[in-house]
Amino acid sequence: MDLFEYQGKQFFANYDIPVSAGSAETTVDGAVTAADKVGYPVVVKAQVQVGGRGKAGGIKLANNADECREHASNILGMDIKGHTVEVVWIERASDISEEYYASFTLDRSAKKHLGMLSAEGGVEIEVVAVENPDAIAKIWIDPVDGLTEQVARDWVAAAKLNPLATEGAVDILVKLYNAYVNGDADLAEINPLILTPTNKVHALDAKVSLDNNAGFRHEWDEYEATQERDDREQQAFEADLQYVGLEGSVGIIANGAGLAMSTLDVVNQAGGSPANFLDVGGGADAKKFIKALTIIDNDPRVRSIFINIFGGITRGEEVANGIVAALGEIDLKSPIVIRLDGTNADEGRAILEPHLNEKLQMAPTMLEAARVAVSLASN
């Protein structure tokens, strides 16, 4: 779960990482009032979860209330790479001597935490990694050991930060690691981490992604509520379904994440394009199929629906009964093609047989079902 910058800064502040005072606002008047309180000059920053805000005109400096009003009214409602700006973050402008980069993330390959620190901040780290990889000092931290102050100190030296920044940087890195681990973040990134003319080190931006699996030990309701979701994803979220919205015309339901991904693959290979990813999970509950089918059928993109089921412990006849019961309760506009295989597939197919018609077809294999679904979608 990705946080907006203003949420990331709140998250950092909870772990004593120095951030600028500021306020998240949804209206122009609110932005101006907040700026008056913070004190000029202020920065007006678009809150969207996509890079390149500055280039798109989503970050502006305002020296007075009139400028703040102008920038806030331009930025609120602005479209940045398909994301509409609904919130602006107003903060006191900082004097900057130098810009650095710092982050922690999990290195899945090393199975350790990876810390990256660079004296070249303020630009995308991916660009630095390509153009000047030596400018990034990396350390791998064993989660059992954690990050000690001494290791942080050596790391700062290796990154060749301005010596004036050493104490502040060591302090922030230890706190950032603490926030990353105890806050259950997948990513905690500060870019830029700045050194001010008064030799203070300070987080000027916050990019935080949280591990949804750790929600049980945190209060993340507010973050959950503000996630960017389209209508379909919002419905699926409320129905507790594993769903990802896509742009094609074939709706997909499969049992198992791997099989669902694989279903997207075969639909593409058959010349079609999936409208979604949906893992309905194990079991054969009619209610789950009703929810899944309703969300998919409400999607105006969808022209056909491909249900791809492989019976394991859940037997084919149980799944077939679940689907038949679901179809008895809802009236769908799109035609369905079902592939049912695995445990007791024959029994399951026999249950579906009497219900087959032009809007409910069955195909013997996954590839054949994909072809039928694609051809139905193009009619």
Added chain:
Amino acid sequence: MAIFVDENTRVIYQGITGSQGKYYAGLNKAYGTKVVGGTNPKKAGTDVDGVPVFANVAAAVEATGANATCIFIPAPGVRDAVIEAAEGGVDLIVCVTEGVPAHDEAWFFNKLQRDFPNTRLLGPNCPGIISPGKCNIGITAGHIAKAAVPGAKNVGIVSRSGTLTYQALYELKAQGIGVTTCVGIGGDPVPGTSFIDCLAAFEADVETHAVMLIGEIGGSAEEEAAEFIKTEMTKPISAYIAGQTAPAGKKMGHAGAIVSGGKGTAAAKMEALLAAGVKVGANPTEAGELMVEIVSSL
């Protein structure tokens, strides 16, 4: 032969008194797995359908000689359950539970490696492991797997996905091909057992003649497997990578299945495997057909 589990594996279930633990312990037992006990600190001394319940893993091991455990504890308790199992002295920990925080996984992976280097962890978020006809631990439907046939050309399977694994077992059975062991390593970011661990074990297993590998988008485990295959594997391999058309930046059901920053794409994984001499199918059916070709050419 088989890898990691066989007819001598004696299993306990942490969380046997919960609905999932009870259900799958029962199915595994009915399959013929030596299910010797379970744990629940509050219900020690009772039994679940005749399977004795102990206070903790150490007590269960002491009383039953168990050498493996299967964890059905809810995600918040998994970190403690894994360490309890390792301290209890089992050789193999199979963690079926999904939704375990990544920081917990990274922590206990390193803790085990440091303090319990001889304990193997499989999962979390994995379907388990089956050596057909000998031992089935986890949630795989045992009857869809055909046991390895002595003297015939048998296959090993290693997979990050549950349902696709079942499909692979099913298709091999339909073709009359036996399976020595099928390992579901799970779809999380820090799996306890990697593709490479399984490939190395299959390479050393005399009864396994070929390996089927099922990967997914996200991370670089398949690329690392390809490197290993290039230098260390003599046995032929077929593979399929799910998520060839998955969009970047979206988690596809499994916590580890995400293309981020242009890394972890199916295309890069398929290319790496092809370059290592693996026969790569465009979909699971094709990978199955490639395995049939491999087996008939051996």
